[in-house]
Structures are given as C-alpha cells and as structure tokens.
Amino acid sequence: MRTLPASQVFHRDLVHTAPVVDRAAGVHVWDVDGNRYLDASSGGNIVISIGYGVQDVLDAMAEQAAKVSFCGQFTSEPQEQLARELADFAPEGMDYVRFTSGGSEANETAIKLARHYFVESGKPSKHKIVGRWRSYHGNTLGALSATGHVMRRVGYAPMLLPFAHAAPPYRYRCTLCAQAGTCTLSCADDVERVILNEGPEHVAAFIAEPVVGAAAMGMVPPEGYFERVREICDRYDVLLIVDEVLSGMGRTGRNFAVEHFGVVPDLITCGKGISSGYSPLGAVIARNEIYDAVAQGSGMFEHGFTYGGNPLSCAVGLAVLRHIRKHDLVARAGEVGDYLLSEIRAAIGDHPMVGEVSGLGMLAGIEVVAxxxxxxxxxxxxxxxxxxxxxxxxxxxxxNPSFSGNADGYRGDRFGICPPYIFERADVDRTVAVLAEAVAAVAAEIG
Incomplete structure (x- = not known):
C-alpha cells in the first residue's frame, strides 16, 4: 500500500516545504506556528498592493457574494463600473476593458486581440508577435511563447509558438553599446531589426514590460527607449502591448509604469495589484481605435475565459481601485519607493556581492554577482x-527570490524587494536592515 505524504497538493516546489499561512493583516503575515513576518514581497508573487484585511474590500466582497457571484449570460454593474473607472485610471484614449482571471490570461487575450484587430482592419497577414529576451508574460502557451526567460521556456520549447525576440534594455549587462561607451538605444533599434527580419507585413504586435518583473527584477529601460519603440511600432503598423501585470496599478508611483516614459501604448495588460490578491482578476485595456475596428467590423471578439468579468472579482477590483485612489496610494508608492531604493543602495550597494540595485517605486531589484x-x-x-x-x-x-537566469539564460541571480503600497518608512528600515544581514550571512556561507 502506498504511503501518502503529509501534503497531497502538487506544489511547484516538491523539495522545499512552504510554511502554512494562518492569517494576515496590514503588512504582516502569520504562519500556523505563530511566527510573524513583515511582507516586503507583496504576497510572494508581488500581488498585494493595498495590504491585507482592508475592511472596505471585505465588505464589498461579502455584499456582492450575497447578491450573485457568477452568471455568464449577463453583464453586471460591478463589471461595467470597474471598466469605467479603470479606463479613467488609464492613459487618455484607452477607454475599453476586457476582463480575465489573471495576468497570463490578460496577455493571452492581448495577443489574440492584436491579431483580431488586423483581421478586422483588412490586414489578415499580420499575425506574428515579437517579444524580448529577459521577459516574462505568463504560463499559458501563447504568453510563454512571447516570454523571453529561457529557464521558464526550456521544458516546453517543443510546444511553443515561433515568436521572435528582441534584445532587452538591460543596462547592467548591455553588450550592444559596450564599444560606444554610452547608451545608443541599440536595444530599441533591435526591435526594428526583428520586425524587418520577420516582415512588417506579418508582425501584429510587440509586447514588453515597462519595468521587468520575474525575468530580471527591477530592470528599468534607458531614457528614450520606449519613445523610440513607439516610433518603430508606428512606422511598421505594429501594435505596442505593455505588460503591466506586475508593474501597473500604481506600483511604480504612476498609475501605470509606462507613464514614466511618455508614451501611450495600444494595449495594457493588468493583473496582480488590480485586485490586491482578494480575488483572481486581470484585464486588458484597449485603445479606442482597436475597439472601433471590431465594433464597426464583425462586432465580435470570439475569445474569453469562464470567470472573466465575474461580478464577485469585479466588485473586489472596484473596491481596490477606489481604495487606491481614495488614499492616494500611487503617490505614496512613489514616495516611499524612492526611500526604499535609496536605503537599499546605502546599505548594500557597495557590498562585493551586489552588482546592481534598480527599479521604480515599490519595485526594487537587486542583482548579486560573484x-x-x-x-x-x-x-x-x-x-x-x-x-x-x-x-x-x-x-x-x-x-521575492525571483528566478535565476537573467545573465545568460541559466545563470544570474536577481531578487526583489516589492512591498505593499502602505509600507511605512519604519517598515523599509526593518526590511533593509534584515536584507543587509541576510546578504552578509549568505556571502560568508558561500565564501
């Protein structure tokens, strides 16, 4: 007779046993053994934006659950109202929203919508998607095909679509401008090279994270990068999709991280912070021209997921968005995030093992090197x-330990310090003090 393990959950990591969470409040989490943790990882996956246990959100959840949680044959007031307020939160001219259950689904939707837009526009040859190396867009096969993180792709490579990838704007490890001695934005020009190689008549969209998450935590592009990419996309009639699943909804100190760079994309994908982990939710925000092409064409976008736009998740998302705006948490994420980055640099920036500290707002990445x-x-x-x-x-x-592989696809260690927006400066001080201790301890351990 087979002896069953203590857990019958098919966890991601079957070697290291995770603690069992008991409860959470504010910026703290407790496990079942009574240990308290300060959460500078926003739930581990950089999801928690407004903190744990916010009563307004819990009340909205309970109220909507008592009315109706799901009914696929109807729209609902929470879905309609969240779309209105999310469009108001987004850059001007992006007034239409399609809801999903999370970030991978949002990117999958954006990829399909880009293709559908060109079919509706009378350009059916445009179907290819260009991504970047050192990127992560999700675990569904379309999103993973666009992903440029080698270690996440390698096991599924035979199943992936042949999406092309451009060079990343990875200033710390840039080889394109190494001989020039200054940034020439060759990484942006590489997007044009890939589009030309694939044939502009075949390329539908370029997808990129404004500030990179899991594949190279906290990678910020050089000044002028997105402006040039926008120009290239316009030149070849290619849609610009910005993946804001991790960086959006205020995390970097702007409503969306792309706003730091002065461009308006064609599609924005959202997840994680849009519901702050209270309920699974994602979204695609579309530029008006894309909606108009479909509305004036077939009138149909035949794509969706069972739980996309369900009333319960949308009620939660609406409560979260209103809480962010009511308490001015976007500005707070920027202000306390600046302090976080400066304190990390002061504490460990000169450590022999630390190569780079980068990021924006409450999205800080640290690269460690031998x-x-x-x-x-x-x-x-x-x-x-x-x-x-x-x-x-x-x-x-x-x-957030993040993933290895940012240097050459397999090697390269970055990790993230990405707290909820409600972190106080005292929380930053404690986090950085512990981080300094941890880096010193690991440095001594590995010699």
Missing amino acids: NRTTKEPFPYELGVNKRIARACQERGVLI
Missing part, C-alpha cells in the same frame, strides 16, 4: 537569490 568587476554570475547550483530570500525569512522578513 565578481563585481567582471559581472560574473554565480553558478546556478548555488541558488544565491533563494538563499538570501530564505535568510530574510528566517529573520522575519519576506522578499
């Missing part, structure tokens, strides 16, 4: 980013 001069990454087997995350957790602070 040699600061050569930028040589640690061997993958050492799992340095995960060791630092575990050392922080042992000291009562949760950070």
